[in-house]
Amino acid sequence: MERQLLFIIRYRGTRYHGFQVQRAGVLTIAQVMQDAIEAVFKQRLNIKGCSRTDTGVHANRFALTLRTQSSIPCDAAVRALNIKLPPDVAVLECHQVPDTFHPRYDCTGKRYLYRIWNSTIPNPFLTDLTLQHPYPLDLARMNAAAKQFLGSHDFSAFCSAGSKVKDRVRCITDASVSTDGALCTFSVTGSGFLYNMVRIMMGTLLEVSRGAIQPEQLPAILASKNRACAGPTAPARGLYLDEVFYPQELLAEKQP
Amino acid sequence: MERQLLFIIRYRGTRYHGFQVQRAGVLTIAQVMQDAIEAVFKQRLNIKGCSRTDTGVHANRFALTLRTQSSIPCDAAVRALNIKLPPDVAVLECHQVPDTFHPRYDCTGKRYLYRIWNSTIPNPFLTDLTLQHPYPLDLARMNAAAKQFLGSHDFSAFCSAGSKVKDRVRCITDASVSTDGALCTFSVTGSGFLYNMVRIMMGTLLEVSRGAIQPEQLPAILASKNRACAGPTAPARGLYLDEVFYPQELLAEKQP
Numbered sequence: 001m002e003r004q005l006l007f008i009i010r011y012r013g014t015r016y017h018g019f020q021v022q023r024a025g026v027l028t029i030a031q032v033m034q035d036a037i038e039a040v041f042k043q044r045l046n047i048k049g050c051s052r053t054d055t056g057v058h059a060n061r062f063a064l065t066l067r068t069q070s071s072i073p074c075d076a077a078v079r080a081l082n083i084k085l086p087p088d089v090a091v092l093e094c095h096q097v098p099d100t101f102h103p104r105y106d107c108t109g110k111r112y113l114y115r116i117w118n119s120t121i122p123n124p125f126l127t128d129l130t131l132q133h134p135y136p137l138d139l140a141r142m143n144a145a146a147k148q149f150l151g152s153h154d155f156s157a158f159c160s161a162g163s164k165v166k167d168r169v170r171c172i173t174d175a176s177v178s179t180d181g182a183l184c185t186f187s188v189t190g191s192g193f194l195y196n197m198v199r200i201m202m203g204t205l206l207e208v209s210r211g212a213i214q215p216e217q218l219p220a221i222l223a224s225k226n227r228a229c230a231g232p233t234a235p236a237r238g239l240y241l242d243e244v245f246y247p248q249e250l251l252a253e254k255q256p
Numbered sequence: 257m258e259r260q261l262l263f264i265i266r267y268r269g270t271r272y273h274g275f276q277v278q279r280a281g282v283l284t285i286a287q288v289m290q291d292a293i294e295a296v297f298k299q300r301l302n303i304k305g306c307s308r309t310d311t312g313v314h315a316n317r318f319a320l321t322l323r324t325q326s327s328i329p330c331d332a333a334v335r336a337l338n339i340k341l342p343p344d345v346a347v348l349e350c351h352q353v354p355d356t357f358h359p360r361y362d363c364t365g366k367r368y369l370y371r372i373w374n375s376t377i378p379n380p381f382l383t384d385l386t387l388q389h390p391y392p393l394d395l396a397r398m399n400a401a402a403k404q405f406l407g408s409h410d411f412s413a414f415c416s417a418g419s420k421v422k423d424r425v426r427c428i429t430d431a432s433v434s435t436d437g438a439l440c441t442f443s444v445t446g447s448g449f450l451y452n453m454v455r456i457m458m459g460t461l462l463e464v465s466r467g468a469i470q471p472e473q474l475p476a477i478l479a480s481k482n483r484a485c486a487g488p489t490a491p492a493r494g495l496y497l498d499e500v501f502y503p504q505e506l507l508a509e510k511q512p
């Protein structure tokens with residue numbers, strides 16, 4: 001009997017050209033997952049991811065699915081895959097899901113984190129895992145600006161110029177900046193995100209912090225729908241896909 | 257006028273064969289520090305470290321000194337060195353210290369941490385920074401055993417067999433195991449440490465956790481002075497030199 005399995009994985013994106021196989025000779029998360037799956041399921045299986053991620057971007061929780069005739073129990077699949085995977089990719093969970101489940105189309109929202117090491121002194125343990133920012137951050141200004149992202153807006157100004165997506169309205173339900181010592185985290189949750197949207201939001205919030213953009217200007221920047229009005233794109237290495245949301249009932253199927 | 261400068265550095269030890277230059281063709285922390293110092297001070301200067309560290313061991317705070325005729329202010333030296341250093345080594349502080357100061361002989365104590373990722377699921381962000389231990393840890397047993405390290409003991413049973421050190425009495429002032437989610441940390445502070453002492457302590461505490469050694473056996477293991485009676489040497493990748501202690505008055509000299 002064919003089953004559809006949903007895997008939640010975590011990865012350090014530094015070595016990878018994002019999730020999706022793009023062209024030959026380029027290492028991707030999808031590729032190492034497919035190799036590990038082939039070793040465990042004894043068959044080359046197609047996988048579907050919940051989204052693309054860019055080169056160097058990390059994931060605390062990323063969802064992908066496959067269809068298999070194998071009767072391997074979910075917990076055994078997790079253990080076996082973690083043995084086959086390289087140390088910078090780990091499978092956290094496996095769930096049997098309905099045949100109709102799609103990791104991208106059934107996703108109701110996502111949360112991203114962007115992490116900044118806010119110090120003049122580099123942190124050797126967070127290289128490639130944060131953006132080092134040596135100047136003081138004005139959290140009050142950044143949060144005042146982040147609040148302006150809340151609600152439904154056309155985020156064209158926060159989308160890389162090359163994107164071909166037509167509908168650029170997205171709904172942001174949470175956006176805030178917090179600190180824990182020198183570690184500063186921008187957390188943003190929404191129905192969906194455009195290409196480079198979180199990295200441009202972050203680059204804009206850094207412009208707000210240093211005073212080059214005022215928090216009150218955010219509505220006008222959104223209204224401009226002009227990429228050139230927002231701040232620069234922050235580097236990939238600070239970005240984490242932190243959570244992917246699905247309707248609870250789709251994940252509730254009894255485990256084998 | 258010649259000054260002696262004390263530098264506190266932090267490093268991720270994964271790429272390095274420890275601190276001290278041992279032989280040609282092998283990358284060490286001392287080497288990259290000397291290269292950066294040469295670039296900043298325009299002169300090849302000898303440096304003295306507070307201790308050796310093994311291949312793959314990390315340091316949150318490691319002390320080293322150099323003598324220089326340069327009048328560069330301490331804060332400028334920190335900034336300049338961090339520009340020249342690779343991203344896995346950082347200078348945290350620079351202090352002018354008395355001519356007689358010696359980073360090894362004036363050290364009154366050290367604190368080491370050993371970090372364990374206690375989960376069946378690997379953590380892609382902590383590879384090379386923790387030991388992954390998939391079995392449940394018995395913290396009460398581990399702490400009962402760690403307590404037995406306190407005080408002055410001959411730690412011959414916790415010293416690698418190859419060591420030529422004669423006096424193996426060391427005084428441990430603090431030793432405890434704590435957890436924060438899946439992250440388990442053994443912290444141990446003492447007057448000094450023998451070769452591989454913390455890693456053998458950790459290996460022994462893991463034997464205690466699984467029940468192969470009883471906490472009450474620790475005094476007998478110490479008394480045996482026999483390396484074979486203690487547990488195995490835990491891998492280097494979980495070990496951090498966390499702090500190096502000096503008499504306050506030696507660091508109090510006015511900064512230029």
